[in-house]
Structures are given as C-alpha cells and as structure tokens.
Amino acid sequence: MITGIGHIGVGVRDIEKTLAALSEVLGVPIPPIRELPEKQARVALVDLGAITMEVIQDDSENGLLATFVREKGEGIHHFCMDTDDIEGDVAKLKARGVEMIHQEPRIGLRDKKIAFISPKSLGGIYCELSEP
Numbered sequence: 001m002i003t004g005i006g007h008i009g010v011g012v013r014d015i016e017k018t019l020a021a022l023s024e025v026l027g028v029p030i031p032p033i034r035e036l037p038e039k040q041a042r043v044a045l046v047d048l049g050a051i052t053m054e055v056i057q058d059d060s061e062n063g064l065l066a067t068f069v070r071e072k073g074e075g076i077h078h079f080c081m082d083t084d085d086i087e088g089d090v091a092k093l094k095a096r097g098v099e100m101i102h103q104e105p106r107i108g109l110r111d112k113k114i115a116f117i118s119p120k121s122l123g124g125i126y127c128e129l130s131e132p
Contacts, residue, residue, distance in 0.1 A: 011065040018055055100117055
C-alpha cells in the first residue's frame with residue numbers, strides 16, 4: 001500500500017555545483033555524495049525537512065536520467081511514493097492496465113526495491129515506487 005511521498009528526484013549535470021547552489025541559496029548542509037560506478041551515477045540526499053531531494057548525476061550515455069537531462073535540461077525528474085508492498089502494488093497497477101517501465105521491482109540507486117510507472121500512464125509525469 002502507498003504510504004506517502006518518499007522523495008523528489010532531480011537530474012543534474014554537475015552534482016557538486018548543484019549541491020553548492022542549494023547550500024548557498026537555501027542554507028541546507030551539503031550532504032555526502034555517493035559514488036555508484038556500477039550504475040555510472042552519483043547521488044546525494046538533501047534533507048529538506050518534510051521531504052528529501054534526491055540529486056542524481058547520471059554519467060552514462062543513454063541512461064534514463066542522462067537522456068532526460070540531455071533532452072529537457074536539469075530539473076525535477078520524478079517523485080517517489082513509498083510503499084510497504086512494492087510487489088503487490090506493481091501487480092495491482094498492472095492488473096488495472098497501468099503501463100510500467102519496470103515490470104518487476106529492481107534494486108535502485110539507494111539499494112531499495114523500486115519500480116517506475118511509465119509517464120504515459122500519468123500524463124507525462126515520472127513516478128517511482130520505492131519500498132524503504
């Protein structure tokens with residue numbers, strides 16, 4: 001069952017530059033950057049109180065986020081809904097005809113089970129399901 005919003009995912013070209021700007025403008029501490037060489041990505045979690053901003057630099061050529069940033073520019077890529085039963089929620093969505101990017105949950109950037117709903121099903125909005 002969906003339990004709430006987990007985070008907002010932001011795609012960037014230069015994670016250090018973005019984190020420095022967030023710190024300067026919003027006064028938030030600069031979080032550690034997690035290097036993910038196996039996924040050709042770098043990620044940092046910015047604590048904004050009620051919600052977390054997941055700042056992602058995708059260094060791959062054709063990864064989902066790299067393509068998004070190249071085509072649309074830096075910015076909000078997706079919102080994430082937490083679930084306590086990702087397999088069950090994915091199955092229910094598919095049974096209702098919702099198009100999924102991931103047909104089965106997989107391990108995401110933060111070592112959690114995730115699955116993305118296709119933006120075709122949500123009017124162009126990317127939505128991630130995540131099981132904390």
